Amino acid sequence: MQLSAETLGFDPPPPAASVGRYAPFVCHQGIVSIVQGPLWREELRYVGRVGAGIDLAQAQEAARLCCANLLVQLQAACGGDLLRVQSCYRLGGFINASENFTEHTTVMNAASDLLLKVLGEEMRHSRYVVGCSSLPFNLVMELEGWFGIAS
Amino acid sequence: MQLSAETLGFDPPPPAASVGRYAPFVCHQGIVSIVQGPLWREELRYVGRVGAGIDLAQAQEAARLCCANLLVQLQAACGGDLLRVQSCYRLGGFINASENFTEHTTVMNAASDLLLKVLGEEMRHSRYVVGCSSLPFNLVMELEGWFGIAS
Amino acid sequence: MQLSAETLGFDPPPPAASVGRYAPFVCHQGIVSIVQGPLWREELRYVGRVGAGIDLAQAQEAARLCCANLLVQLQAACGGDLLRVQSCYRLGGFINASENFTEHTTVMNAASDLLLKVLGEEMRHSRYVVGCSSLPFNLVMELEGWFGIAS
Numbered sequence: 001m002q003l004s005a006e007t008l009g010f011d012p013p014p015p016a017a018s019v020g021r022y023a024p025f026v027c028h029q030g031i032v033s034i035v036q037g038p039l040w041r042e043e044l045r046y047v048g049r050v051g052a053g054i055d056l057a058q059a060q061e062a063a064r065l066c067c068a069n070l071l072v073q074l075q076a077a078c079g080g081d082l083l084r085v086q087s088c089y090r091l092g093g094f095i096n097a098s099e100n101f102t103e104h105t106t107v108m109n110a111a112s113d114l115l116l117k118v119l120g121e122e123m124r125h126s127r128y129v130v131g132c133s134s135l136p137f138n139l140v141m142e143l144e145g146w147f148g149i150a151s
Numbered sequence: 152m153q154l155s156a157e158t159l160g161f162d163p164p165p166p167a168a169s170v171g172r173y174a175p176f177v178c179h180q181g182i183v184s185i186v187q188g189p190l191w192r193e194e195l196r197y198v199g200r201v202g203a204g205i206d207l208a209q210a211q212e213a214a215r216l217c218c219a220n221l222l223v224q225l226q227a228a229c230g231g232d233l234l235r236v237q238s239c240y241r242l243g244g245f246i247n248a249s250e251n252f253t254e255h256t257t258v259m260n261a262a263s264d265l266l267l268k269v270l271g272e273e274m275r276h277s278r279y280v281v282g283c284s285s286l287p288f289n290l291v292m293e294l295e296g297w298f299g300i301a302s
Numbered sequence: 303m304q305l306s307a308e309t310l311g312f313d314p315p316p317p318a319a320s321v322g323r324y325a326p327f328v329c330h331q332g333i334v335s336i337v338q339g340p341l342w343r344e345e346l347r348y349v350g351r352v353g354a355g356i357d358l359a360q361a362q363e364a365a366r367l368c369c370a371n372l373l374v375q376l377q378a379a380c381g382g383d384l385l386r387v388q389s390c391y392r393l394g395g396f397i398n399a400s401e402n403f404t405e406h407t408t409v410m411n412a413a414s415d416l417l418l419k420v421l422g423e424e425m426r427h428s429r430y431v432v433g434c435s436s437l438p439f440n441l442v443m444e445l446e447g448w449f450g451i452a453s
Contacts, residue, residue, distance in 0.1 A: 019407060020407040020410060020411055020414070020429065020431075021410075021411045021418065021426075021429075022393075022427060022428060022429035023426040023427060023428055023429075024388060024390050024428065025428055026390065026392065026426075026427055026428050028388060028389035028391065028450045029332070029389075029450055031333075031391065032181075033391040033392045033427075033428045033429055034450065035392070035428045035429055038320045039435055040363060050279065050367065055161055060324065060431045067352070079294070081174045081206075083171075086179060087176065087177060087179035087180075089177050089179065089184040090177065090184045090186070091173075092295075094430065094432045097284065097285050097286070097309075098284075098295065099284050099285055100285070102285065102286075102287065102288055102289050103283045103287075104285070104286070104287040105170055105171040105287045105288070108171060108172075112171070112172040113172055116172065122225060124172075124173065124174040124177070125173060125174060125177055125184075126173060126174055126175065126176055126177050126184045126185055126186045126295075127171065127172075127173035127174075127186055128186045128286075128293050128295050129287060130245045130283045130285075130286055130293065131283050131284050131285030131286060131436065132283065132284065132433050132434065132435075133283075133284040133399065133400075133401050133433050133435040134399050134400070134401055134402070134403045134432075134433030135404075135406070135432055135433060136404065136405075136406040136407045136431060136432075137404055137407070138404050142430050142432065143390075144394075144428075144430050146184065148179045148180055148182075150367040160313065174352050181331070182333075237330060238328060238330035238331075239328065240328050240330065240333065240335040241328065241335045241337070241446075242324075248434075248435065248436050249436070250435050250436055251436070252436045253437075253438065253439055253440050254438075254440040255436070255437070256321060256322040256438045256439070259322060259323075260322055261370045263322070263323035263324060264323055267323065275323075275324065275325040275328075276324060276325060276328055276335075277325055277326065277327055277335045277336055277337045277443050277446075278322065278323075278324035278325075278337055279323060279337045279396065279446050280322075280438060281396045281434045281436075281437055281438075281444065282434050282435050282436030283434065283435065284434075284435040284436060291375075297335065299330045299331055299333075
């Protein structure tokens with residue numbers, strides 16, 4: 001199974017550039033670690049603070065782009081076939097949010113919903129989501145995930 | 152071995168409701184991921200910011216409830232028998248704290264102490280704990296853990 | 303391969319004391335979890351907030367000390383031989399930063415660069431780095447890592 005406009009609901013993003021000394025994913029012994037931001041290739045598409053300029057709908061769009069980028073990298077880790085994914089251990093979300101923001105769950109659900117839509121309900125995952133007082137380049141969000149794949 | 156008022160020091164909480172699109176735990180290939188908050192079933196029992204309305208003792212109570220909820224899920228992941236737990240890789244704590252708060256370790260020790268009391272000293276774990284400017288629903292804390300269990 | 307002034311570029315730090323109820327590392331089934339701060343044995347060497355008293359160069363020094371402490375523990379997890387390290391799944395950085403700070407990547411690169419210098423370019427890792435409104439003891443940074451080692 002591959003990402004497409006049909007499975008994803010929109011065109012798959014191009015692989016996001018690394019904006020630092022890191023790899024987009026690491027796969028070892030069937031365990032995959034990925035972290036992605038709301039980038040479109042090299043463009044920092046969602047920048048700002050939720051609850052202070054960025055509204056809930058925009059934050060959800062950022063979460064969906066983070067998740068789409070994560071799925072792009074997961075597909076690469078699987079050698080192109082997402083059917084090799086056996087488990088999503090966890091998603092973790094870091095949201096650039098104002099102090100009085102409390103709707104982190106609504107933002108994070110946008111990422112989880114997209115992942116479950118693409119990979120199926122059996123990929124339900126444990127999850128945390130927290131508010132951060134600052135993020136790199138003032139990005140709206142960072143999304144991290146751990147997966148188990150058939151090796 | 153099962154959670155009880157004797158092992159835990161208080162009555163085990165009922166399994167906490169998921170307040171979003173996530174699973175309380177995921178177990179795959181003997182690795183278990185869990186994230187829990189200070190909920191009592193569906194009730195958000197500890198809400199507020201440490202150092203700004205929530206004091207240290209309340210934060211420690213929140214940490215103990217997070218940890219008890221985590222143990223409840225770990226027990227479920229083990230099919231009911233906590234003796235199957237072989238390793239606690241890590242605990243991570245996110246604390247809703249004011250900017251000048253510095254006693255994160257005192258709060259987190261309450262969680263670690265409870266885990267070691269129930270599972271034994273050989274379950275010493277690596278650990279981070281950080282202050283967050285906001286958390287979902289203004290909860291006092293989120294606690295995440297990774298475990299290795301006999302499969 | 304062992305840590306030395308030659309491989310590290312400076313004298314390896316002594317193992318940092320645990321400032322709480324945790325272990326410096328956990329190794330189980332070939333997976334190693336480590337979290338370290340910018341301590342020199344028991345001394346909290348880097349304390350303060352980046353962008354509010356701590357400048358970028360100091361934050362990078364803190365990141366390098368975190369990474370050196372992490373490598374010291376990784377070496378212990380390997381029974382003294384870092385050639386047993388097969389994979390660095392991930393590094394995660396929590397930076398004590400002011401709200402308007404945006405150069406987290408520059409700080410974190412200092413940690414990643416040191417790790418790659420010591421362990422080699424094949425240890426490129428996935429990575430997140432976020433700003434925190436407070437950290438334990440007002441430390442500048444916490445660094446966490448996951449590794450795969452030959453068992």
